[in-house]
Amino acid sequence: MTDCVAIVIVSHSPEVAKGAADMVREMVGEEVRVAYCGGNSEGGLGTDVGAIQAAIRKVMGPKGVAVLVDLGGAETNSEMAIELMADELLGEVVLCDAPIVEGAVMAATEASGGASLDAVRSTAEEFLS
Amino acid sequence: MAPDLVRRLREETAARIAAHTDELTALDQAIGDGDHGFNMKRGFEAIAAAAEDLDALALGPALQKAGMTLVMKVGGASGPLYGSFLMAWGKAMTGDPPTREDFAASLAEGVAAVKKRGRSEAGEKTMLDVLVPVLDAITQAQGDPIAAARQAAKDGLETTRDMKATKGRASFLGERSIGHIDPGARSSALLVETVCDVLEENP
Numbered sequence: 001m002t003d004c005v006a007i008v009i010v011s012h013s014p015e016v017a018k019g020a021a022d023m024v025r026e027m028v029g030e031e032v033r034v035a036y037c038g039g040n041s042e043g044g045l046g047t048d049v050g051a052i053q054a055a056i057r058k059v060m061g062p063k064g065v066a067v068l069v070d071l072g073g074a075e076t077n078s079e080m081a082i083e084l085m086a087d088e089l090l091g092e093v094v095l096c097d098a099p100i101v102e103g104a105v106m107a108a109t110e111a112s113g114g115a116s117l118d119a120v121r122s123t124a125e126e127f128l129s
Numbered sequence: 130m131a132p133d134l135v136r137r138l139r140e141e142t143a144a145r146i147a148a149h150t151d152e153l154t155a156l157d158q159a160i161g162d163g164d165h166g167f168n169m170k171r172g173f174e175a176i177a178a179a180a181e182d183l184d185a186l187a188l189g190p191a192l193q194k195a196g197m198t199l200v201m202k203v204g205g206a207s208g209p210l211y212g213s214f215l216m217a218w219g220k221a222m223t224g225d226p227p228t229r230e231d232f233a234a235s236l237a238e239g240v241a242a243v244k245k246r247g248r249s250e251a252g253e254k255t256m257l258d259v260l261v262p263v264l265d266a267i268t269q270a271q272g273d274p275i276a277a278a279r280q281a282a283k284d285g286l287e288t289t290r291d292m293k294a295t296k297g298r299a300s301f302l303g304e305r306s307i308g309h310i311d312p313g314a315r316s317s318a319l320l321v322e323t324v325c326d327v328l329e330e331n332p
Binding site for chain 1: 162164167168171200201202203204205206207208209210212213246247297298
């Protein structure tokens with residue numbers, strides 16, 4: 001549904017990204033759109049700006065997108081990806097400062113109730129605080 | 130500046146990074162995740178391979194294009210950091226060929242972009258501990274700016290050894306990061322040295 005905030009999961013590892021997305025679908029259901037990517041452009045551990053942009057494109061809508069990342073490079077590459085696609089974004093896209101798996105599940109749970117992007121991000125970020 | 134400057138920079142940076150991949154990897158294994166050597170190699174190979182697109186460009190647009198290539202290809206934090214650096218540097222470089230003032234002023238924009246992207250300043254055991262002193266040296270040099278840049282890169286790199294990392298993966302190690310040269314500072318020093326060598330080929 002496009003009236004929910006969407007979730008994008010960005011990990012260094014394709015398996016971690018897929019696993020986190022699977023957990024979201026299992027625990028929250030299908031109503032929140034979730035996209036994920038992991039691995040560098042050669043399939044090794046890392047993140048890929050082009051793949052991050054593709055994941056955002058796949059799920060973005062007017063309510064915005066909450067992005068969950070794992071380690072440093074995933075954060076920096078996600079910020080870069082968002083900046084470089086500023087012209088085509090349909091809504092706001094924000095990074096959540098939260099653990100990737102727990103943050104994704106909490107963010108999706110909040111999003112499934114139709115919450116705003118700010119609320120989704122706060123819920124994800126408050127999880128461990 | 131020599132007409133084939135872009136070609137020489139493209140070739141020589143890729144060759145030096147390739148020759149030092151193992152060294153960068155070893156440094157990064159000590160305090161990071163060990164991917165810096167291969168990430169840099171992949172990025173500069175991609176730049177080297179973009180010959181047709183790059184060599185026809187003036188230095189400023191070529192730097193921007195090379196920066197975008199790093200952003201899209203590297204896959205680690207060094208991609209957006211070096212990518213933002215080259216993109217901002219190239220964008221601000223107006224003269225063709227640039228004067229020394231153009232070069233320094235635009236380089237300052239590049240260094241500012243690294244600070245912004247990494248939310249960091251010099252003194253935190255990063256590539257900025259090389260880039261900031263090199264920029265200062267070029268801006269303030271009374272004599273030969275290339276010699277000043279070389280020395281500043283060398284000295285800056287060495288200062289990272291005794292620093293405690295507070296940014297990036299190395300910060301997880303806290304005190305244990307002390308005693309190791311920062312891999313990002315090493316790749317920056319290597320690139321500064323390479324650029325100085327290429328600039329001196331055709332004075």
